[in-house]
Amino acid sequence: MAYLEMARAAIELSLAGDEALVRLKNIAWQQPMRHDGGELAIDIELAEQDNGEIQFEILGATADGPSYCHGVALVGAAETIPQLDLPAITAATMEQRLEPQQCYQIFGEMGLDYGDHFRGISELQIGNGQVLAKLTLPCKPAEAGDRGEPLRLPPGLLDSALQAALGLALLDPAQPDSSRQPLAPLR
Known part of the structure; x- marks a missing residue:
């Protein structure tokens, strides 16, 4: 990221x-x-x-x-982004909830051990073919950039957004827990 x-x-x-x-x-x-x-x-x-x-x-x-x-x-120039109906998405994704520790335990079982700067999922809920994740900046802004400039796209936060796709894998009943493989954006 x-x-x-x-x-x-x-x-x-x-x-x-x-x-x-x-x-x-x-x-x-x-x-x-x-x-x-x-x-x-x-x-x-x-x-x-x-x-x-x-x-x-x-x-x-x-x-x-x-x-x-x-x-x-x-x-x-910036484009207008349509506003999401977060209360409706929250209500639709109440089927399963994962605590951050559960998410990172699953990642560990998949061979992905994230350090503190890359653990930004604070809430993850799943349901109706959707995932909703609350992300927090995994490190203090002063730690994000070492040249005195804040990062506009903090890599740990971006990576955490991709990690939220874990919820999509959990929605797939055809994929047993033992065969979970990491999804990586590399080709």
Whole structure:
């Protein structure tokens, strides 16, 4: 999920102080970025297209560096987002409720051990083919960015949103508990 914040920040920096909204789409996670805890050099390539969209790609900085992620960014004014009827969704998803500890226990059984900065599910409820999750920022804003700037797309919060898809897997009665596999946004 950190790829999204990297792409957003690179595009924002390329706009030279323009306060335009950046929206990302058509994102493909090619592979996870792995490192030994030291410095990791990456390149973020941006290419403006004739239609005004900006293609981005996050690559390893070496000559034969891997492609980690690519997608498209749109820059412009904010669109009006329709308001959700949260009371109706809450009422429709009362079939099953999971506490955060239960969610992360299931993830652990699947081989996914999330650290504190990536445990943002505070409530998860499921029902009628829907999932409703309450997410909280897993770390204090000061911990989110180490350069004095707050992250606009905190990776832990974004990852927690994807983790909420766990509820969809629990809705599938054809998938027994023992065969649960992690859903990863990598191809």
